[in-house]
Amino acid sequence: MNGKQAASYVVLAIVIVAFAVSIVLKGLLVTVGAFLTLFIFSFLYKDNPYYKFAEHLFVGVSAAYWMCMGFWGTMVPNLFGKLYPPMVGPVMPALKDNAAEPFMLIPLILGILLLLRLSSSVGWISRWALAFIVGTTAGLNLIRYLRSDFIQQINNTTFSLYATGATGFNLGETLSNIAIFVSVMTGLIYFFFSKEHKGAFGVGARTGIIVLMVTFGASFGYTVMARISLLVGRMQFLFGDWLGMMQ
């Protein structure tokens, strides 16, 4: 136990010295960025106090970041600026001459209802706001998905299976078209809830699973690349901007 503790103090000392040296050589900002990067990466080895520090700092800073963005980006211009424009004059002069929009009282009231959640006696009133939110979500999404993901995706799947090119019949394309057709159909069959996956239907459903597995495998394989480029970006920062080892 004591040895372990001693080791951790040694590590801490090294980190502090390295940090100090880096500040002298590279400046504060790059140093902070580099050390926070290393702290996060240390999680790959195991959970440790440095990761905990970075994690807790991240939570605090980012929560405040989004609150400020929400306040200056939404609350001031879209609520107060619309409810009573002169009020935001001192901070956003461009808005002060706009016409007031009394309907903005609705979100104001709903927002306040939501805050009543803090009170135990009238807390249930916050449900009215929740009901509004969920109703909006349901109403908006119903048509959106119907239009773009149902109708339009079906529309995109209607084509001639028999393909011709400049030189007449095109076997490759025809086979691809048939494959798309069969794959979409069997994929849909897999999602059927009210029919047992037996007999011919079962064959369809099993083919559907295969299609889904190819899709997942392909997406996964495709993604490996994307994920690595993010790491490349970080490494460029560490080895280039910080350590200066890259051209």
Added chain:
Amino acid sequence: MSNGTEQKSIVERLQFIDRRIIFVFIGLAVVIPLLFGVSLEEETTPIVQRLFDFVDALPEESRVLLSFDYGPTTAPEIQPMMDAILRQCAERKAKLYMMAVWATGHNLTGETIAKILNPEYPEYQYGIDYVNLGYKAGNQGLIRLLYVDFKRMYSTDAAGTAIDSIPMMENINSLKNFDLIISFGGGFPGIKEWILYAGDPGKIPVGGGCTAVSAPLLYPYYPNQLVGLLGGAKGAAEYEAALLKAYPKFRGRKMAGMSLMMSQTVAHLVIMLFILFGNTLYFLLRASGKGRS
């Protein structure tokens, strides 16, 4: 996982190799090519070429909306695309309208202007040839509103200049006034929302540059709802290759997408080796009758 009392063969133990060993290999695979600074030239695929050709066919002074819908996290992947397309648009003398539906995109807009547009195209004048409209909240709702009434949401540009005093904004009333919209970003809101709320209803050409992750699920929109799509670093490298082919003057310049590809390729190979290795072990185990099926 834990070391039981029974003796385990080497093969069996390798089955559950400590993932930290994999981590080390991946780290090395990325870093080593970076330190040597090699790059890879790609061949352009049709889905990328189509966007390139579309931009290349734009008449002078066409209005192109570039939406910065990404943040620093995905910038390594997306920024090379932005740089390449921006250069091409500038070569085509297009009018550039820059905005962001991501809060994080705002800073990147400024950076892109400062790093690429201003030094490479000093003839581009603010307010006449390009404008930075900045970020607005509202996600897909914002896009819808812009479609209906552009200036209701953008009453000023990012710097707070009244929109009506910017010459190139004079005739912009709706997203329909644009000849091409290109959204850069993979998440929400992003290319999909631009398609659903602007491209589809207004028949406005929409192009996209996205992370490799989101590319497969944007494929279904191509070619009817999407002019073309750049997926991940490979998409960026392909676009750069097309750019180099059409504009030889860019040769000799460092192309970010292409140098990214080398690290990726090595890392890919490492991962594939691990997959092969894992499966070999698995079959060895099965053959010896100890594997689980």
Added chain:
Amino acid sequence: MRRTVPLFITFIVGTVLVLAEFIPHKPFGNLGDDFSLYFDIIAVFAFLLGGGNLIRVHVTKIKRKRKDWIFSIVTLGGFLVMLAAGLLKIGNPGGIQGDVAVIGSLFSDLYMFIFTPLQASMFALLAFFVGSASYRAFRAKNKEATILLIAAFVILLGRTPLGLWVTGGLQDTSLAFLQIPNLANWIMDVPNLAGQRAIMIGIALGVISMSLRVILGVERTYLGQDND
């Protein structure tokens, strides 16, 4: 009051928004956008609840000296400094009228030098996890897993020059379509596209049915069970 009113609100709001999609005339035409805007505003109000909760949790931890309480000070410190920097626009070149995230302000500095490296590093962890997940997941355990493995492997191979090198001999033969990069593109363009479509169509139906259940009040779990 506690249940009926909310159900009624959901029903009315949901129905009106569905219909509004088909009625361009005022006041319906913009209703969807207006309500989305309302949502954003309510969400900002809710930040008060969230921020309050964050402060409460960490203050309690510090007060009671629970495990790792020292890190709660880090969270609270980061939170309060960033909040003050943003709300008061400290160091903003444009004063209180400037853009909150304008370069040069304390808010922007904290964002660029603390927030950004943390965010990007966290994201970069994915590269490592994708490696370990591939190693473990891509095993030919059964038929489905084998198919997943093969599809992923072909795509991976197709994304590297190795793919071309292995099957380069097929160039200019009638079997050119079997070249790994071509095969990879084919998998992306055909089975992947078809699979994504089937999933999307299914999701659309799921969303429609789910939304309908919510609007009709058949699904009311989100309001709590039927007890009061």
Added chain:
Amino acid sequence: MHRKNKTIIVLGIVAFVAFACPNLLAQDMPDSAAVDLTLDSIAVLDDVQVATGPAPARLDIVRDAEGDQGSSVTLTWHLSPDDGSGADNVTGYEIFRAESPEGEFESVGTASKGMSQFEDATTTDGVTYYYYVAAFSDAGSTPSEISAGVRSSPQWFNSKDANTLVIGLIICLSVIYFIFHAQKGKKFFLRKIAGLEAVDEAIGRATEMGRPILFIPGIMDMDDVQTVAGITILGRIARTIADYDTKLNMPVSRSIVMTTARETIKQAYVAAGRPDAFSDDMVHYLTDEQFGYVAAVDGIMVREKPATCFYLGAFYAESLIMAETGNSIGAIQIAGTAMPAQLPFFVAACDYTLIGEELFAASAYLSGEPKQLGSLKGQDVGKIIAMVVILILCGLFTLAAITGSADILELGNTLQGWFSAS
């Protein structure tokens, strides 16, 4: 069983025909609000020819924009002969508007060369406007004739979307039909979903091990329908958790989700007869930031070592970070999302995954209520419609391609046009 399937198929076909009919009718009914102008009614303006400018464009139709909320007029024109051919010097078109033919015309916008349409979205409803379009080049600009008067007005029904309405109605009505049908006591067969079968077992395991259950409702707010789905599933699961008296930990990244989840869990505990066991602290807000959130969730995972993790909702890149960390601590993981890009990671790293539509079906499954289950059957009708439409149209197009028949192609195109979103 057999009869019922027939019913569904018949319903599907009826649906297909039904959506087609109103569209057939709609074809013949011009929008009454539209003012179509033909060339006869366009006054010719012959005294403003500019010798050096390009040949003028020819105004084709100027009318109120269809199916909109007013304040918009659509103009289409024939390109100037010098656009793309002839002198090929047109650089663009400028659109002018006035409130009387003799009035002062002002510019309302421009269109690039090669474009032959413009939408003036700045009109005041009820005011009569007159338009002309000028083709311009570096040398000068040439106006077209002035159009006859046109007025914009809002419409009460978006005729362009009639097909969406009909298709939507059919699907919604079939869902409602089966909900009622089920409520009357009709029993349906429903196939198993492995992830849902495992829920009880997963909760039981956590109870046995005396470790908490982690529930992640995705990273989106309540305006994403997947979050709503996640929360409704939470409602069912929380009931079981309350019965088992297991510890639930739910970090969230959205304040409204926090409020909603607390309400949901509280009621589940009340329903289980254990209101005292509920505490607001079960649900706590971390940060709205995606990766800040995942950093903290990872921390919670490695420190608290939950026995079971649920990931149900809308996920982005963080899915794999969470699922891999969960995997490294040996938790049972049940995931479900409608984010196609994240599904592969969940499939790879979790024990069970609800794929897309299954996420939305899950709360109905878990509820076991007949009316909820009925809605799933309604969804199947939608799938049948999809399959029938794809089958018919692919059949027609294939037939047209093989026989080369223009009539069949025409029929296919018309049908396809009806089944389209815009």
